[in-house]
Amino acid sequence: MAANIKVGISACVLGERVRFDSGHKLSRFVTNELSKHFEFVSVCPEVESGMPVPRPTIRLISDKERIALVESKDQSQNHTQSMLDFSATRIKQLSKQDLCGYIVCAKSPTCGMERVKVYGSNMAEKNGIGLYTNELMQQMPWLPIEEDGRLNDPVLKENFVTRVFCLDDFYQSMQGEPTAGKIVAFHSRYKLTLMAHHPQSYKLLGKLVANIAHYDIDDFYQLYRNGLMQAMAIRASRKNNTNVLMHIQGYFKRDLKRQEKAELCNVIDSYRQGVLPLLAPMTLLKHHMNRYPDDYLQSQKFLNPYPEELRLRYGL
Structure with missing residues (x-):
């Protein structure tokens, strides 16, 4: 099977030595199994935004009204704006590539998806999102995103892969030009899948599709894609x-x-x-x-x- 489903990935998870200590976080499941089916688009926000390898460690801190990205041992070295600027530009480029998923590096202050440490004046709380991944979520809210470590959980792994193949199927079904007929046919093939993931969304999307004639097709495409992927993100019980x-x-x-x-x-x-x-x-x-x-x-x-x-x- 051709590996033609595009999936973004933190470069270190592919085994690239881009971490602060010149190391990597190679995932065997990614390289041995998923690489047979996915075409990975490798990104290291820290290196691509201009940081060297090796480099001083960085962390997120709670800086008054916003979260800042600074060097751990010298907080005057602030990388927040350069990372935000890089993230906005890079993700805008990625949004044009029909990515069907993204695997990010857990706990990273740039790539972590959840529970990233944010340091305050007295203590660190695990309630942050990496700056790059946060921008990714904002710009591409429909995109399946998962952390490398969570792919060791069979339920989370299965759900992520299901979502990636679902989104790819949606894009392939549209053939670059959405029509009411194509969306109705796609939805029909996913009725049982949606029932398994989230029965309420199955009903809501069914009503939405029934009224497709009342929408501009491009607006409907965006609306349906968001609703579809939100439903698929809920794990089938x-x-x-x-x-x-x-x-x-x-x-x-x-x-x-x-x-x-x-x-x-x-x-x-x-x-x-x-x-x-x-x-x-x-x-x-x-x-x-x-x-x-x-x-x-x-x-x-x-x-x-x-x-x-x-x-x-x-x-x-």
């Missing part, structure tokens, strides 16, 4: 997945024998109780779909949200 599995099960009520129905019910219930992984009912449902094909079900991305070789549903 075991309860919601179970409801979707039972919904799919209903399509086979006339085809399956009593014993087969009982087996399917038991496997879905075992998943609901946490005894079996999601992969178990999914495999059985796909088996029945091969025997009794249904055009609507076969179009649903819930069943195949990303390449199977990523093996992300094994731990769910």
